[in-house]
Each structure stands twice: as C-alpha cells, then as structure tokens.
Amino acid sequence: MSHSSSPLKVTSKSGNPLNGRISVPGDKSISHRSLMFGALAVGKTTIAGLLESEDVIGTAKAMNAVGAKCKKHDDGTWSVDGVGLGSLLEPEAPIDFGNAGTGVRLAMGIFATHPIAVTMVGDASLSGRPMGRVLNPLRETGAEVIARRGDRLPASIRGSETPIPFTYRVPMASAQVKSAVLLAGLNTPGTTTVIEPVATRDHTEKMLVGFGADLTVELNEAGERVITLQGQPTLKPQHVTVPGDPSSAAFPIVAALITPGSDVTVEGVLLNEQRTGLITTLLEMGADITIENERESGGEAIGDIRAKYSQLKGVTVPAERAPSMIDEYPVLSVAAAFAQGDTVMLGLEELRVKESDRLAAVARGLEANGIPCVEGDDTLTVTGGASNIGGGTVVTHLDHRIAMSFLVLGLASHRPVSVDDAAPIATSFPSFSPLMRGMGAALQEDQGTQE
Ligand code: S3P
Numbered sequence: 001m002s003h004s005s006s007p008l009k010v011t012s013k014s015g016n017p018l019n020g021r022i023s024v025p026g027d028k029s030i031s032h033r034s035l036m037f038g039a040l041a042v043g044k045t046t047i048a049g050l051l052e053s054e055d056v057i058g059t060a061k062a063m064n065a066v067g068a069k070c071k072k073h074d075d076g077t078w079s080v081d082g083v084g085l086g087s088l089l090e091p092e093a094p095i096d097f098g099n100a101g102t103g104v105r106l107a108m109g110i111f112a113t114h115p116i117a118v119t120m121v122g123d124a125s126l127s128g129r130p131m132g133r134v135l136n137p138l139r140e141t142g143a144e145v146i147a148r149r150g151d152r153l154p155a156s157i158r159g160s161e162t163p164i165p166f167t168y169r170v171p172m173a174s175a176q177v178k179s180a181v182l183l184a185g186l187n188t189p190g191t192t193t194v195i196e197p198v199a200t201r202d203h204t205e206k207m208l209v210g211f212g213a214d215l216t217v218e219l220n221e222a223g224e225r226v227i228t229l230q231g232q233p234t235l236k237p238q239h240v241t242v243p244g245d246p247s248s249a250a251f252p253i254v255a256a257l258i259t260p261g262s263d264v265t266v267e268g269v270l271l272n273e274q275r276t277g278l279i280t281t282l283l284e285m286g287a288d289i290t291i292e293n294e295r296e297s298g299g300e301a302i303g304d305i306r307a308k309y310s311q312l313k314g315v316t317v318p319a320e321r322a323p324s325m326i327d328e329y330p331v332l333s334v335a336a337a338f339a340q341g342d343t344v345m346l347g348l349e350e351l352r353v354k355e356s357d358r359l360a361a362v363a364r365g366l367e368a369n370g371i372p373c374v375e376g377d378d379t380l381t382v383t384g385g386a387s388n389i390g391g392g393t394v395v396t397h398l399d400h401r402i403a404m405s406f407l408v409l410g411l412a413s414h415r416p417v418s419v420d421d422a423a424p425i426a427t428s429f430p431s432f433s434p435l436m437r438g439m440g441a442a443l444q445e446d447q448g449t450q451e
Helices: 026-039 054-065 101-111 134-137 175-186 203-210 245-257 279-284 320-324 329-337 348-353 358-368 400-410 423-427 430-436
Strands: 012-013 018-024 042-048 069-072 078-083 116-122 146-147 152-158 168-169 191-196 214-219 225-230 239-241 261-272 287-299 301-308 342-345 374-375 380-383 417-418 443-447
Touching: 012 400, 018 430, 026 042, 026 054, 026 078, 026 101, 026 134, 026 175, 026 203, 026 239, 054 069, 054 101, 054 423, 069 430, 101 116, 101 134, 101 152, 101 175, 134 146, 134 175, 134 245, 175 191, 175 203, 175 225, 214 329, 245 279, 245 287, 245 301, 245 329, 245 400, 245 430, 261 287, 279 287, 279 320, 279 329, 329 342, 329 358, 329 380, 329 400, 348 358, 358 374, 358 380, 358 400, 400 417, 400 423, 400 430, 430 443
Parallel strands: 018 261, 042 239, 168 191
Antiparallel strands: 012 417, 012 443, 042 078, 069 078, 116 152, 146 152, 191 225, 214 225, 261 301, 287 301, 342 380, 374 380
C-alpha cells in the first residue's frame, strides 16, 4: 500500500504566471468516512467524487478486508456494499494503512467494538506517529490492544464482545481522536459521549447523522461541544457527493497569490467553516481572493475560490484558528515568505505529530532556501521579503504537504527549489503535478530518481 519505494526528486522554478479554472480531487476526510460508513450500513452506498489517492484506496482495501465490497464503476463513481454494523469479518492478514493517519485511527475505532482481531501496519511515517491518543480511550470499551512501544504501529486490536459505553473528553484538538471514539460508540449499546473543548472538523458528526445515526451536538456552559451518540443504530446506505478538498485547493491558491500575473479559480471547494482558516488568514494578509458561486452540495457549503496575485503582508495567526487550518500551515509558511514583515503562527503543537514533524520540516525547508524563520516549541515566525530565495533541496520526510508546499515556493522564488521525494504527493493529491503544469507551473522531475 505504501507509495513507490524509490524517491522522486522534483524541482520547481519561476517563470510563468498561473492561469486557469481547475477542480481539485475530492476531500480526503469525507472520502475516508464515506467508505467506512458505507461499510457499516446495510445495503449499497454510492459515492461520487471520491478521492482516489493512496490513503483513501487503502481505506477501501481495509473495508474490503473486513467484509465490505468497495468498488469503482465505469462512470467513475464508487459503491460500497455494506456488511452492517456488528457484522464485520475478521481479516485474513494484517491491514496496511500506508501513510494514512485518518484511515488507521478511524478504523481502530470501528474495530474496537467488533468481536474481531485485527493487526494494523503502516509506512515509516505512520509507524512513527502516536497511536496512544486513540488506543488508550478505546481500551475503555473493553477492547484489548497491543502496540509496538506501547503506542506505535504495528498494533493489534481484539475488539470487545460486550462493548462498554463511556464519556470521553478529547485532550487535544483532534478530529481523528474524536471520530475514533464516536465510531467505537456506534456498535456499543447505550450512550457514548464525547466532549470537545476545542471544535475540530465535524464531518463524522454530520455524515453519521446522514447515515441515520442518533447523534446530537450541544454546547455546554463552558462553550464546549458535547456530542452524544446512541449506540447500535441500523445505518442506512447513502449517496455521498464528495466536494473538492480545501486542503488540496490551498496549493494552487497560494501559488497564484505569490506568482506575479496569476489568476486561478478552483471550482467546487468545500467551505465547511472548520476547514476555511487558511482563507480567513490569507484575506487578513491582503490576498485578492473571492468566493464565487456559493452553493450547497451533500449538506455542505461549497464554492469556487478565485485567487489573483497579491501583495501580502504579515499577520499573527491566533492559536484558536489552528484546528480550522491544521493541514495548511506548511503552505501558509510559503505565502508568508512573500509577505511584507513577519507572519507569526501560534498554537502549532499538533503539527509535531503529523505525517512528519511539520513544524521542524517547514523550518528546515525555509532555512534551506534562505528564508528567515524562528521555530518555537509550538510557534513559527516567518520573515517575508528576503532576497535571492530558493536554491535549496527540501527533505520531505514522506510528507505530501511538505513536498507540495515547497514545490509551490519554487514557482515564485529567485532560484529553483527541489524536494527530495515528491512520491508521497500520491497519498492525497495524485493529480497535483499535471494540474499545476496545466496552469503554467514549471515542475520538473529529475531524471534517474525513480525507476
Ligand atoms: C483529519 C483530521 C486532522 C487532519 C487530517 C485529517 C480527519 O488530523 O490533520 O489530515 O479527517 O479527521 P488530527 O485529528 O490529528 O488533527
């Protein structure tokens, strides 16, 4: 399941303005969930616009390994023949989740309350990420868990035969942790409650309601989200239309803002307010961004995002905004390199446990390209406007968003920028290079870096 084992070095350089109207692939979070919830429903779920990336295909294979049938049709849509909640089968072999944190963590939640034994493995990046944040609360259901070094993959779960409902207060801002506990609650009799002090993306809640779960969200006196789920519903198959991924749209949008003469529109992008922190920040920086043709699709707001080359200025990004743009800090840091003055990003502790330690990876990448920055424990300050930037090779650490962010940097730098391995881009945005080239971007694969 992991992407090509040979690294693919890619270099980007400045030259052309970027122009065009494009669509980015479907949202990764919604794609994973549509396959998983489809697998737990009774009957056939259909999905239009599924993101066909390595991470999501991994989830389709994982659901097939426990008895569902996820398959692609000639018209490009997907269907999932669900087995029904409580009826998952024990897989024959360990399940490989590749690079996908969302895939493995949400699946852990599902497996914890099914009476099956499952072993989960991942690539070097996923095997280095903490799983205790999910495995520890899941133990409360009665599931047995073994993990390498206590909280790393490979890990095995023997799901509870008599799951126990519980109340969990999520200690960090993580939609994956929240979702894993809720998914465990699905096949648990009684009421599972998740308290979320800091709101994170709400796709699990919205989509579970769509699939027929009895789930409510209220704010308590402290302003925290209290999510209450009644266990063991019969989930009904749905038709899911997956909107464009705002975390992928971020790359062409920032590329257009920093490349003189550019005018780019990304059509049909999800505008869920838990996902639009980058757009808010870029507008504060003075970006010429407009949202056109706002509409609704599948219960979510979507729209076309138009971005034109802009003179940006540095801003302070408050910590409270982090959950709504958690995957966008690497590319925001690239925008900040072209802004006048300092951009100060606060509350970044979760960046340390992404596909790479993104705070360190971004700081090293900026430094390698002559861009001044200061890395704090959970902060990053980037000073824009340095002269003669570029010329460096960035180490991507198997992190797709580090690779794409620094390829965007090279499109407007004085000197070319290389990334040591662009292969992980296939985990979330396989069409990144052709789409960017189609708008005029100069991206070149270095010969001899892939077999
Ligand atoms: C995701 C949640 C976020 C995000 C990831 C997708 C999800 O992770 O970074 O790309 O689909 O729930 P955390 O829950 O670790 O913040």
